[in-house]
Amino acid sequence: MDNRKLQSxxxxxxxxxxxxxxxxxxxPVIYVCGGxxxxxxxxxxxxxxxxKEIESQGLACKVELRHKVTGCQGFCSKGPVVSFGNxxxxxxxxxxxxxxxxxxxxxxxxVIDSLGYKDPQTKKRxxxxxxxxxxxxxxxxxxxxxxxxxxxxxxxYIARGGYASLVRAFAMVPEEVIDLxxxxxxxxxxxxxxxxxxxxxxxxxxxxxxxxxxxxGDEGDPGAFMxxxxxxxxxxxxxxxxxxxxxAVGAHHGYAYIRDEYPLAVKVMKKAVEDATAMGLLxxxxxxxxxxxxxxxxxGGGAFVCGESSALMRSIEGKVxxxxxxxxxxxxxxxxxxxxxxxxxxxWTNVPLxxxxxxxxxxxxxxxxxxxxKVFSLAGKAVxxxxxxxxxxxxxxxLVEKVGGGIRGGRKFKAVQTGGPSGGxxxxxxxxxxxDFDSLSKAGSMMGSGGIIVxxxxxxxxxxxxYFISFLAEESCGKCSPCRDGxxxxxxxxxxxxxxxxKEGDIxxxxxxxxxxxxxxLCGLGSSxxxxxxxxxxxxxxxxxxxxxxxxxxxGVCRELVTFRIDADACTGCTLCAKQCPQACITGERKKAxxxxxxxxxxxxxxxxxxxxxxxxxx
Amino acid sequence: xxxxxxxxxxxDIEALKDQSVLEVARENGIxxxxxxxxxxxxxxxxxCRVCLVEVSQNGRSRVVTSCNxxxxxxxxxxxxxxxxxxxxxxxxxLLLSRTPDAPVIQKLARENGIEGxxxxxxxxxxxxxxxxxxxxxxQVCEEVVGVSAISMLDRGRDxxxxxxxxxxxxxxxxxxxxxxxCPTEAISMIDEGEVRKIWGREFKMLTCSVCGKPYIPxxxxxxxxxxxxxxRSFFDKCPDHR
Ligand SMILES: Cc1cc2nc3c(=O)[nH]c(=O)nc-3n(C[C@H](O)[C@H](O)[C@H](O)COP(=O)(O)O)c2cc1C
Ligand code: SF4
Ligand code: SF4
Ligand code: FES
Ligand code: FES
Numbered sequence: 001m002d003n004r005k006l007q008s009x010x011x012x013x014x015x016x017x018x019x020x021x022x023x024x025x026x027x028p029v030i031y032v033c034g035g036x037x038x039x040x041x042x043x044x045x046x047x048x049x050x051x052k053e054i055e056s057q058g059l060a061c062k063v064e065l066r067h068k069v070t071g072c073q074g075f076c077s078k079g080p081v082v083s084f085g086n087x088x089x090x091x092x093x094x095x096x097x098x099x100x101x102x103x104x105x106x107x108x109x110x111v112i113d114s115l116g117y118k119d120p121q122t123k124k125r126x127x128x129x130x131x132x133x134x135x136x137x138x139x140x141x142x143x144x145x146x147x148x149x150x151x152x153x154x155x156x157y158i159a160r161g162g163y164a165s166l167v168r169a170f171a172m173v174p175e176e177v178i179d180l181x182x183x184x185x186x187x188x189x190x191x192x193x194x195x196x197x198x199x200x201x202x203x204x205x206x207x208x209x210x211x212x213x214x215x216x217g218d219e220g221d222p223g224a225f226m227x228x229x230x231x232x233x234x235x236x237x238x239x240x241x242x243x244x245x246x247x248a249v250g251a252h253h254g255y256a257y258i259r260d261e262y263p264l265a266v267k268v269m270k271k272a273v274e275d276a277t278a279m280g281l282l283x284x285x286x287x288x289x290x291x292x293x294x295x296x297x298x299x300g301g302g303a304f305v306c307g308e309s310s311a312l313m314r315s316i317e318g319k320v321x322x323x324x325x326x327x328x329x330x331x332x333x334x335x336x337x338x339x340x341x342x343x344x345x346x347x348w349t350n351v352p353l354x355x356x357x358x359x360x361x362x363x364x365x366x367x368x369x370x371x372x373x374k375v376f377s378l379a380g381k382a383v384x385x386x387x388x389x390x391x392x393x394x395x396x397x398x399l400v401e402k403v404g405g406g407i408r409g410g411r412k413f414k415a416v417q418t419g420g421p422s423g424g425x426x427x428x429x430x431x432x433x434x435x436d437f438d439s440l441s442k443a444g445s446m447m448g449s450g451g452i453i454v455x456x457x458x459x460x461x462x463x464x465x466x467y468f469i470s471f472l473a474e475e476s477c478g479k480c481s482p483c484r485d486g487x488x489x490x491x492x493x494x495x496x497x498x499x500x501x502x503k504e505g506d507i508x509x510x511x512x513x514x515x516x517x518x519x520x521x522l523c524g525l526g527s528s529x530x531x532x533x534x535x536x537x538x539x540x541x542x543x544x545x546x547x548x549x550x551x552x553x554x555x556g557v558c559r560e561l562v563t564f565r566i567d568a569d570a571c572t573g574c575t576l577c578a579k580q581c582p583q584a585c586i587t588g589e590r591k592k593a594x595x596x597x598x599x600x601x602x603x604x605x606x607x608x609x610x611x612x613x614x615x616x617x618x619x
Numbered sequence: 620x621x622x623x624x625x626x627x628x629x630x631d632i633e634a635l636k637d638q639s640v641l642e643v644a645r646e647n648g649i650x651x652x653x654x655x656x657x658x659x660x661x662x663x664x665x666x667c668r669v670c671l672v673e674v675s676q677n678g679r680s681r682v683v684t685s686c687n688x689x690x691x692x693x694x695x696x697x698x699x700x701x702x703x704x705x706x707x708x709x710x711x712x713l714l715l716s717r718t719p720d721a722p723v724i725q726k727l728a729r730e731n732g733i734e735g736x737x738x739x740x741x742x743x744x745x746x747x748x749x750x751x752x753x754x755x756x757x758q759v760c761e762e763v764v765g766v767s768a769i770s771m772l773d774r775g776r777d778x779x780x781x782x783x784x785x786x787x788x789x790x791x792x793x794x795x796x797x798x799x800x801c802p803t804e805a806i807s808m809i810d811e812g813e814v815r816k817i818w819g820r821e822f823k824m825l826t827c828s829v830c831g832k833p834y835i836p837x838x839x840x841x842x843x844x845x846x847x848x849x850x851r852s853f854f855d856k857c858p859d860h861r
Contacts (some may be wrong), residue, residue: 324664327687476774481717489738519706521668522668
């Protein structure tokens with residue numbers, strides 16, 4: 001492939017013009033989502049149906065079919081998603097819809113509204129990005145690329161303006177690039193929100209022959225898939241950002257550290273690095289500028305803590321991925337004790353946008369303190385879930401109600417959990433809070449890397465705290481005593497509370513332990529672990545008290561604290577629950593009220609789930 | 620080495636840049652409890668967290684571990700603020716709940732006004748052993764002895780030092796440096812006549828030609844001879860009779 005190597009910026013520009021010319025979209029392009037959730041819902045069969053249909057209709061040479069090659073299109077809960085450029089989008093597409101789509105949309109440019117989104121309130125359907133609230137309230141700065149680009153084809157990326165920021169960056173001196181990033185106000189998307197420009201600047205300022213630039217693609221938060229989707233859907237954008245960063249700080253070697261459970265991301269990123277190298281965009285003497293930079297892909301160590309910066313660096317060095325004291329910052333002594341810049345996948349993806357459009361343009365989106373957008377994986381009890389991107393400063397309510405379409409099943413919105421396992425819960429009463437780094441921290445949560453879990457009234461907040469503390473106790477590396485020994489204690493206390501063994505003083509003991517962890521732990525895992533506990537105590541203290549004092553779980557979640565009872569007035573005597581109860585402890589005559597024998601009930605909740613008349617009460 | 624001045628508990632103190640706060644404090648007779656620090660280890664793990672102090676610089680203050688916090692000109696260290704006391708007490712209480720019968724932990728608990736851990740202690744854990752998983756033994760084995768016979772295995776609460784796959788290690792020379800270094804005397808090393816038992820292996824001991832006392836494992840002598848080129852006959856006598 002060496003013959004593809006571009007020798008100069010000029011050659012690169014003319015190459016782009018050439019492929020862009022040859023690819024003018026004369027024909028409609030069918031984008032079939034190939035994100036992991038859509039694949040699981042059968043998008044491969046849909047793509048296959050398109051392929052067959054195109055072949056049988058003799059359109060093979062006229063329609064550019066893209067399938068499994070676009071990244072996640074965002075609306076995963078309504079997959080498989082099929083879209084046409086940035087206007088038409090069809091949801092829950094089945095292979096049997098394909099002939100109609102071919103006939104109407106592909107050949108005659110007609111929109112099939114019935115394949116669009118059905119508004120739960122108005123029952124109106126819409127198949128345009130603009131007409132679907134899930135999409136229309138988003139801003140696709142980062143995710144746009146995922147919907148349009150074939151991640152396995154570097155030419156596709158270049159044709160759409162990819163790698164253009166290198167030309168601009170190489171025309172500037174490195175310090176100017178750093179100033180530009182600093183002016184843009186870009187802050188790290190991996191958790192801490194540290195200003196990227198300041199980080200680069202202090203790294204460049206260290207006197208050293210060798211510096212490193214790293215990409216954090218470890219994404220350990222359970223349920224989060226922002227970074228995976230970006231790496232799988234638009235890998236060259238990440239690489240482009242890293243090249244600009246390397247130029248700015250003066251690094252010649254980079255590593256992309258990718259979570260071990262992401263084999264597809266590893267594969268796609270590897271191919272992207274190979275292709276970029278073959279084109280002369282990575283490697284020696286990039287585009288004839290004399291600048292050398294290469295990227296190696298490293299697979300993660302398999303533990304949540306490996307995403308922590310010092311642990312990540314040890315892991316790349318081939319050592320055990322354990323954190324260590326960071327009293328000397330990694331911009332001075334990072335990988336192999338040399339100056340290192342570590343940024344998150346999404347952070348890097350923002351860089352080319354800033355270089356191409358300028359700091360002032362970038363600052364037009366988002367807030368003063370947190371410019372730009374943020375990608376979230378919206379999960380939990382919202383009607384619409386998936387990968388979303390909104391300007392910083394969007395309120396929690398807008399995100400939940402507009403993009404998320406409110407709460408499923410008409411239930412009440414109770415809280416959102418943000419920031420991953422060591423984030424916190426923010427109650428509905430604070431839902432008008434703008435989502436940005438500082439507001440979330442002030443409210444006792446954090447931005448984290450962008451997981452948002454929407455919770456409804458049937459969520460027990462003590463149970464939520466227990467869930468996250470259990471996760472963290474499991475993931476503690478065990479190096480420092482407050483985290484290693486404190487988290488299991490917190491888990492024990494929370495378990496006792498949820499199982500009816502809570503005592504007066506437990507809340508205070510939890511608070512004490514939280515202080516020990518936040519000041520005493522060695523790394524961020526331990527020191528931010530108190531968030532789920534402190535935020536739920538702060539906003540839902542009465543729920544803790546109900547568990548401890550009245551041995552009652554107000555949300556009806558904690559099994560040991562609830563009883564299932566059949567409301568005699570609502571029960572129609574249909575006998576369904578009695579038939580389904582695994583303990584056979586429900587009795588009653590047909591058409592007469594049924595009764596649960598409390599002595600053998602195991603509180604599995606099957607009766608409540610099957611009852612069509614909502615007659616089973618949880619108390 | 621650059622000389623600097625720092626403040627500890629309000630007193631001006633001379634120090635060398637990059638020394639640890641703990642080292643400087645000790646040189647000046649200021650006591651800070653510490654379990655896992657060791658002067659011959661290059662990078663202090665900073666795992667026990669009992670050596671916490673508060674450091675302020677440019678008006679910002681934070682709680683740090685003194686054993687690996689490098690001193691810089693102008694910093695102000697406080698070893699006994701309310702915050703430090705609270706956090707240290709919490710850490711010691713957690714350690715006590717883990718190793719209730721380790722004398723050094725019991726002593727620390729007393730010094731910090733802890734009467735007994737409030738945390739649930741289950742039997743199995745109670746008598747597990749006295750290890751606080753500080754990793755000092757493994758660091759000494761690697762950095763001071765140079766054989767890396769043991770390492771920290773597992774993670775979280777199950778983290779503990781051990782030989783690879785918990786099988787007797789061929790790399791171990793039976794020197795016992797780990798056991799001597801362990802702050803909580805958690806490592807079992809038994810000398811019985813001419814045999815030393817440690818980490819699941821038995822080592823034959825060399826006896827002193829003067830007093831007849833078994834005093835060093837043969838395997839250790841071989842290791843020293845091999846790595847330093849010292850004459851074997853040097854080990855005929857124990858240090859008391861050389
Ligand atoms: C326990 C722990 C896990 C982390 N996991 C991740 C992760 O999976 N991905 C990530 O980008 N940052 C993670 N971080 C944050 C990183 O340490 C680091 O701050 C970040 O990668 C810096 O990049 P940024 O400034 O672009 O956000 C984690 C931090 C901690 C304490
Ligand atoms: S805080 Fe937890 S994860 Fe971090 S070093 Fe300590 S034990 Fe390991
Ligand atoms: S055996 Fe001793 S030195 Fe080794 S980890 Fe345990 S407490 Fe530390
Ligand atoms: S995977 Fe298809 S929309 Fe997310
Ligand atoms: S002595 Fe400093 S952390 Fe153990």
